[in-house]
Amino acid sequence: xxxxxxxxxxxxxxxxxxxxxxxxxxxxxxxxxxxxxxxxxxxxxxxxxxxxxxxxxxxxxxxxxxxxxxxxxxxxxxxxxxxxxxxxxxxxxxxxxxxxxxxxxxxxxxxxxxxxxxxxxxxxxxxxxxxxxxxxxxxxxxxxxxxxxxxxxxxxxxxxxxxxxxxxxxxxxxxxxxxxxxxxxxxxxxxxxxxxxxxxxxxxxxxxxxxxxxxxxxxxxxxxxxxxxxxxxxxxxxxxxxxxxxxxxxxxxxxxxxxxxxxxxxxxxxxxxxxxxxxxxxxxxxxxxxxxxxxxxxxxxxxxxxxxxxxxxxxxxxxxxxxxxxxxxxxxxxxxxxxxxxxxxxxxxxxxxxxxxxxxxxxxxxxxxxxxxx
Ligand code: FES
Ligand SMILES: [Fe+2]
Numbered sequence: 001x002x003x004x005x006x007x008x009x010x011x012x013x014x015x016x017x018x019x020x021x022x023x024x025x026x027x028x029x030x031x032x033x034x035x036x037x038x039x040x041x042x043x044x045x046x047x048x049x050x051x052x053x054x055x056x057x058x059x060x061x062x063x064x065x066x067x068x069x070x071x072x073x074x075x076x077x078x079x080x081x082x083x084x085x086x087x088x089x090x091x092x093x094x095x096x097x098x099x100x101x102x103x104x105x106x107x108x109x110x111x112x113x114x115x116x117x118x119x120x121x122x123x124x125x126x127x128x129x130x131x132x133x134x135x136x137x138x139x140x141x142x143x144x145x146x147x148x149x150x151x152x153x154x155x156x157x158x159x160x161x162x163x164x165x166x167x168x169x170x171x172x173x174x175x176x177x178x179x180x181x182x183x184x185x186x187x188x189x190x191x192x193x194x195x196x197x198x199x200x201x202x203x204x205x206x207x208x209x210x211x212x213x214x215x216x217x218x219x220x221x222x223x224x225x226x227x228x229x230x231x232x233x234x235x236x237x238x239x240x241x242x243x244x245x246x247x248x249x250x251x252x253x254x255x256x257x258x259x260x261x262x263x264x265x266x267x268x269x270x271x272x273x274x275x276x277x278x279x280x281x282x283x284x285x286x287x288x289x290x291x292x293x294x295x296x297x298x299x300x301x302x303x304x305x306x307x308x309x310x311x312x313x314x315x316x317x318x319x320x321x322x323x324x325x326x327x328x329x330x331x332x333x334x335x336x337x338x339x340x341x342x343x344x345x346x347x348x349x350x351x352x353x354x355x356x357x358x359x360x361x362x363x364x365x366x367x368x369x370x371x372x373x374x
Pocket of ligand 2: 183189190193194319323
């Protein structure tokens, strides 16, 4: 990690710059199961800018969450259903984001809505399984979501085949989003930070796990069997994959998808996204759901899932809170950090993540330079 890695963690201007650079990167927004019916919408953010995704019949559309009149947020809350009407003065928009009904338009603006050409800022949307991603368009930004996710795609597609409504866990963390990501990439802290929730014996030996970098992203499989990563992808592609160990995929910039063993043979899927709010504040959104893979004793799940549900929720809440506390304390000392941290073999992926992050920032800066020259 570069010595200046901490700058955007402590400095609001450096953070703003970083977020501008990231606004054209595919960013996880939410799940299609939350926008399953016509008119359903959900809110999210891309590089601190509020956006929403709405279903119009068979299609999902994304827009910046900002009315074209006086920039009131069109969607308030996490999710809902309804026509696209601004609450401030009742401007109404169609599925293209065009203002199609404006109260007293002739009298107040000397024009009919079509003549005003007022429209919402469109967000590019793409999906992988039930995962919805979005980004702001810009000249030269044309990498497809498939290419962006690369080898992560088969796993993300298979692991996100959620049928029912998941459980939600949301929390604001008083720490920078990158510190939040670092802790998910750190397999060293578990016995110290989660001694009772995960157990003091949860220390993993580096030789017993598999780390794999792919594109800008990385994964951990808690098995050392040769070819485990490739077999996992192959199984996901063919629909034959059955979870047997802990798996975590980190998708740069801010998404984590994991499979955890809850008891004997039952696995849960967990999705966590860290939406940056400010340099020292992050919105953590998490989704919990029974892993969508057939396992032994599948028939038991109907009976045992309701029992498992609150247990998993409590445990996930506890583990996430323990991680959040660590990040909040790191944020407190961030100003005093004057060099790069010493990363051991169980923190290797933090370095990979930081390299990907720097690459994205460099690409963003190059984009800004060429926009200025145009
Ligand atoms: S700000 Fe939305 S209608 Fe006025
Ligand atoms: Fe942790």
